[in-house]
Amino acid sequence: MQDPVIQAQNLSLTFQTNDGPVHALKDVDLTIEKGDFVSFIGPSGCGKTTFLRCIAALEKPTAGSLTVNGLTPEEARRNRAYGYVFQHAGLYPWRTIGGNIRLPLEIMGYAKSDMADRVQHVLKLVDLEGFEKKFPWQLSGGMQQRASIARALAFDADILLMDEPFGALDEIVRDHLNEQLLKLWAKTGKTVGFVTHSIPEAVYLSTKIVVMSPRPGRITDVIESTLPRERPLDLRETPEFLALSHRVREGLRAGHSYD
Amino acid sequence: MRNLLPILTVLGGIVLLWYLAVAPMNIRVALDQAERAGSTITPEGSVERRSVSVFRLMADNSEHVRAAYALDRPRLPTPAQVGAELWKTTGDMALKGRAFSNRSLIYHAWITLQSTLWGFALGMAVGILGAVAIVYSRVADMSLMPWAIISQTIPIVALAPMIIVVSSQLGIEGRGVPKAIISAYLCFFPVLVGMVKGLRAPDPSQLDLLKTYDASGLQSFLKLRLPASLPFLFTSLKIGIAAALVGTIVGELPTGAVSGLGARILIGDQFGAPLAIWSALFAAAILAGLLVTLLDLTQRVALGRMEGRA
CATH class of the missing domain: 3.40.50.300 (P-loop containing nucleotide triphosphate hydrolases)
Known part of the structure; x- marks a missing residue:
């Protein structure tokens, strides 16, 4: 066990x-x-x-x-x-979806090339492929919350x-x-x-x-x-x-x- | 375009009221001049007329009301007179290649603008740094904020001469530095208040989120608080730059300065040249309008870009 x-x-x-x-x-x-x-x-x-x-x-x-x-x-x-997801997506309006997902990676000091791969990977996981360059206001509430889940998944917390x-x-x-x-x-x-x-x-x-x-x-x-x-x-x-x-x-x- | 109609309506109303006010304001001077030129005025004599109301005078001497609109040194010039004077001291001089002669308002506005921008930069720096201190330190929050508020209750007109005296005692030559300080004194406050509000704008869950990433204080400042404060900063800057201009003009008033829009206003007053006062006032208003518009455009472009809307 x-x-x-x-x-x-x-x-x-x-x-x-x-x-x-x-x-x-x-x-x-x-x-x-x-x-x-x-x-x-x-x-x-x-x-x-x-x-x-x-x-x-x-x-x-x-x-x-x-x-x-x-x-x-x-x-x-x-x-x-751990990755934490709040009730409100809390995406930064001044960052694209990709930029928002990169936020924890930037803070944790991941390499640039690694970041891009990770963003693609988690966007796929939450079914938001192709939305990387969109801004939060262009997404529905449900999609925003999915993006915030992707953000929590980006750094491989268990x-x-x-x-x-x-x-x-x-x-x-x-x-x-x-x-x-x-x-x-x-x-x-x-x-x-x-x-x-x-x-x-x-x-x-x-x-x-x-x-x-x-x-x-x-x-x-x-x-x-x-x-x-x-x-x-x-x-x-x-x-x-x-x-x-x-x-x-x-x-x-x-x-x-x-x- | 839809915004234009209400603006023009208000403007039209103001101009109309202004024209209506010119006659009663100037009628006594106009009658005195007409009497000296040989016309018969009722009642006769400037002293007699003092006890008669201006409206009575206008009714009894209606043929001279027109003259009230064309005086050389009117108590209240007409908008057209102000416009003509403004053109004479700006565009006309520029056309003659004398834009920077000391009779030109362009030259004086330039002097005022320089001090304004220095004061604005100084006030902006003080305001932003003060706001950061207040947001990050409880001690600063409790000690700085009350002083910032008290500072704004002291009339700047009373303080300006002191600042000039002190800086000349400190051996600072010229008027540039004290003028910039006076200007900064008025301009830092809106920036401080706006930035405090802006830096505190992120809600607790957004700060918690950064905590879950184990972000440092500097990281959460740069990545969250600072960008979140920008809309507030721009709004404050627009108020701040107008305040900075007022501060500079006040700094030019009490001290026998010979250049700058404030000096023009003072000189116009001392030499009984109301047209000079009015045109300098309008030059200041136009300058303020340009500065605020410039900041407004910057704000739209910067914030629009930031959120991908432009």
Whole structure:
């Protein structure tokens, strides 16, 4: 058995605010194996984004331990362990799509010739070939988000962290991107951490669904998906899919997420 | 072209009001002159007329109202008179090959322009560097910003002579340097405020993204904050250059300067030559308009190119 890619033990994060402490995360234990597609689902304030940010070393846990590839999150970041995708594509309007994808490569000091190859490679992965010289305003919202995924893939990180990447898109575009994301995952074998509000999205994409609850932010259920790896969109009408969705909903209810 | 009609309408309105104002402003002088030339005016005598309203005078001496539009030294010249004077001191002199004689407004505008550009460059540098300090240092944010605001509450007219006295005490010859300092003093503020806003324009997730790349502070400045601030910078520069021009003219006023548009305004005042004042004022306005337009075009081209729209 390989070492887990991400391991959290008794992880807690408390923000000190003027209204007293806020327990964003409390005693979270979670293990993510290589190649897992893990969704974090729960209502606002359950700490799913905070957990992702801890993995990315954008937040510092106040207690417990967290390792990424066996290292501290800061060390893992320095080793370019992960690519991060935000809810908003956040492409620089003054850079072309290719220029935006080159941004991390420039910062990390890749050679010029290498950059060009990598840009072509990831544009192909997200199905945006031929858009290298276009500017962000010339692309639809869905295409922009694909470009931002390409940007996160450009430097070969093994882990892809996605914080509600499709949250701002309409459902039709979202379905399409979910399908594409699964293909991408199958092709690249990356470990994915995916934050979402949507039960169908979580069930459709994941090998492991982490159900979370607020006040304090904690994990109420971890569901290993029984769905096959090959997942056409109409899989979502099968009894197996509905059963999993039901279990996620039960988990949310148990955590008083609907109160 | 669609923008032209409203602009022309407003311009037409201003010119009309101006022409209407000329008669009441000049009627007393016109009547005095007419009386001296032998006409009969009611009431007789300049002193008597002081207690009569200008509109009354215009009604009682309507045949002399025309003269109010053609005085040599009017209280308020007509637009046509100003235009003629402006042409006489610019285009006409240029045609005669004397564009840079000291009677030419082109020469004086050139003197003012030089100081303006030096002051603009200085103010821009101070504004941008100050903004960088404020955005990157909390101490600078808390200490510099209040002083920047206070600096703008001091009337520049009061400060200008002091700057000139101090710089002559420091052994700085000529008027160029103090004028540029006064000009920079007015111009740095909009640049500072605009750049602070611009450098802070990227939202937190964009800064987080750079953190995930383990980018250094310099990298995130050069790759994100600086380009994101450019639209704000251009807007500030347009305000800044107009302020720099005003600063230069103010710097030329109180000090017995003999060249520059400010000096022309002052000399026109001292020698009772309102036409000279007005034409210098218009020359300054035209100069400001040209500078702002130039920056505006640069902005359109630069930002359009940057985002692939041009």
